[in-house]
Amino acid sequence: MGAVVPRVEPKMIEPWPEISRRTLLTTPVFTLGERLRCHPTSGAAHPFYVLETGSWVNIIPITEAGEVVFVRQYRHGTGQVHLEIPGGLVDAGEEPEKAAVRELLEETGYAGEVAYLGEVHSNPAILNNTTYSYVVRNARRVAVPELDATEEIEVVTHPLTAVPDLIRTRVITHALVICAFHHLGLLAG
Structure with missing residues (x-):
């Protein structure tokens, strides 16, 4: 018989608030952007990189x-x-x-x-x-x-x-x- 795994309550995932954004590189096909976002639980700021392109x-x-x-x-x-x-x-x-x-x-x-x-x-x-x-x-x-x-x-x-x-x-x-x-x-x- 296996160990009983405790039930984990679902967590409401929240959007990460944006602190700032800047463009790092622009090309004819995409733009590389840096987004500084705030972790919704810890409050720590983290950079994220996004390729912005058309659909x-x-x-x-x-x-x-x-x-x-x-x-x-x-x-x-x-x-x-x-x-x-x-x-x-x-x-x-x-x-x-x-x-x-x-x-x-x-x-x-x-x-x-x-x-x-x-x-x-x-x-x-x-x-x-x-x-x-x-x-x-x-x-x-x-x-x-x-x-x-x-x-x-x-x-x-x-x-x-x-x-x-x-x-x-x-x-x-x-x-x-x-x-x-x-x-x-x-x-x-």
Whole structure:
């Protein structure tokens, strides 16, 4: 028989009051900020570092034939080519759904019927943004992709039914892409 573990009463977690904030670095993609915050119980001041960036969108385009339209591209953070779904930054003042439609068209030349899937905080420990996921059904090629000067993308398709194996075998490793497929699975039942 195991030892009895005493019951721990739930604690109300409070926001940490902000004492000050300052910008340490500004780049075209993010701002690194330092937030001095006060521990709500001890009163001690602690610095925290936040990457402030715009929100992102991810799009799962599915053709009438049940193929997912993916993009393959080199990612400088890992130094590897990744299989991902189309996505990108939400422009200032832009609605996430409009950004999803725009990014899909720019990266792949595809369009279709867009629907919201869900959203996640990309990494709330250090990032202040949200990633919104959408599905585009009946996706079809309607234009030639218009890539940014810093993009080189290969558009490829895989059957939707192959996605679990692509994740399991680590062909797809991008966490936010996996979250989008999780949202799609939750809506499917």
